[in-house]
Amino acid sequence: MREPFRISNGEVAARDAILIEINTDAGIGWGEAAPMPGTFYSHDTPESTWEFVRQRLAPAFLEHPEFDLSRLSAWLNEFEGESFAKAGLEGAVCDLFANVASKPLWQILGGSSRAVESGAAIGLMPTVADLSDRVQKFLSEGYRRIKIKIAPGHDVELVRAVRQRFGGIPLMVDANASYTLDHISVFRELDRFQLMMIEQPLAREAIAEHAELQRRLRTPLCLDESADSVAAIEEIIRLRSGRVLNIKVQRMGGLFASRRAHDLAQSAGIPCWMGTMPELGIASAQGLHLATLSNFTFPTDIEASARWYVDDIISPQITLAAQGSIRLPGGPGMGYVVDEEKVAQYRLRFEELRA
Ligand code: MG
Numbered sequence: 048m049r050e051p052f053r054i055s056n057g058e059v060a061a062r063d064a065i066l067i068e069i070n071t072d073a074g075i076g077w078g079e080a081a082p083m084p085g086t087f088y089s090h091d092t093p094e095s096t097w098e099f100v101r102q103r104l105a106p107a108f109l110e111h112p113e114f115d116l117s118r119l120s121a122w123l124n125e126f127e128g129e130s131f132a133k134a135g136l137e138g139a140v141c142d143l144f145a146n147v148a149s150k151p152l153w154q155i156l157g158g159s160s161r162a163v164e165s166g167a168a169i170g171l172m173p174t175v176a177d178l179s180d181r182v183q184k185f186l187s188e189g190y191r192r193i194k195i196k197i198a199p200g201h202d203v204e205l206v207r208a209v210r211q212r213f214g215g216i217p218l219m220v221d222a223n224a225s226y227t228l229d230h231i232s233v234f235r236e237l238d239r240f241q242l243m244m245i246e247q248p249l250a251r252e253a254i255a256e257h258a259e260l261q262r263r264l265r266t267p268l269c270l271d272e273s274a275d276s277v278a279a280i281e282e283i284i285r286l287r288s289g290r291v292l293n294i295k296v297q298r299m300g301g302l303f304a305s306r307r308a309h310d311l312a313q314s315a316g317i318p319c320w321m322g323t324m325p326e327l328g329i330a331s332a333q334g335l336h337l338a339t340l341s342n343f344t345f346p347t348d349i350e351a352s353a354r355w356y357v358d359d360i361i362s363p364q365i366t367l368a369a370q371g372s373i374r375l376p377g378g379p380g381m382g383y384v385v386d387e388e389k390v391a392q393y394r395l396r397f398e399e400l401r402a
Pocket of ligand 1: 150221223246247272293
């Protein structure tokens with residue numbers, strides 16, 4: 048990575064991912080499972096996901112291959128947890144399905160060919176001046192909104208500095224679950240800065256407390272860490288814990304589970320956006336296809352490949368077009384092609400299973 052991905056409770060400096068290639072007589076499909084190393088971000092790690100895929104998920108799939116996509120999603124649901132592994136396998140089957148049908152992936156998912164607006168996310172910076180420089184850089188690159196990470200003790204003064212220098216730009220903050228209701232005075236202050244939303248202020252399981260906080264603020268709350276399953280999203284909707292949802296394909300366990308979350312939110316009048324871990328090119332590209340669904344109304348966190356990575360494994364790389372949006376390249380499947388030479392070059396492990 049060009050710089051470490053840093054949030055309030057940890058950081059990572061290189062990106063591991065498990066790529067799943069399904070190779071059939073009819074065609075091939077690629078998927079990506081992209082948990083973070085360590086356990087600061089999720090319970091799943093590259094090690095645990097690799098073992099689950101090779102020992103259980105892939106052998107089970109090869110025994111009874113399922114190419115009907117809605118049945119596949121139901122089948123994946125029968126495995127407990129392991130959302131990253133499920134997203135990786137489902138992504139590969141969806142890509143295969145789209146390639147064989149000669150259709151773009153968005154068409155399989157019920158999306159459209161529209162461009163997807165992209166927003167830049169900025170981690171915790173050592174100084175306010177560093178943060179300001181970063182905001183300037185991303186605005187000049189065309190990103191459609193700026194998100195800054197906050198943590199207790201590093202919040203109001205960061206927002207104030209950005210507002211003073213950059214005026215009324217589309218701005219939001221992400222707390223990564225690092226506050227409690229005892230910090231209400233911080234949120235009251237943040238509430239004065241016309242933020243688009245405050246993302247995940249409280250703990251993941253604090254769904255009722257988020258509802259309490261939302262009642263006391265004008266600024267919409269966006270749930271991210273809390274929105275980790277269809278059941279959790281139903282609870283969030285029922286309690287009115289937030290007015291926006293961040294949906295992440297890897298966390299939801301695949302494209303179809305994410306689509307179901309999107310549809311539930313849409314029925315409840317809650318707009319969404321497509322979040323990211325961030326992933327490598329395969330999962331990013333598949334997320335972009337899903338992000339063309341109509342209730343993904345806020346800019347996505349999926350950024351240009353060069354934002355995070357010295358190199359990426361797809362061709363072309365993901366880039367920002369005019370007006371800070373990402374235009375899918377067209378053609379069947381993802382539109383982007385997996386660069387197999389690069390995959391071989393960066394590969395740490397390889398295993399082949401046969402039906
Ligand atoms: Mg977040």
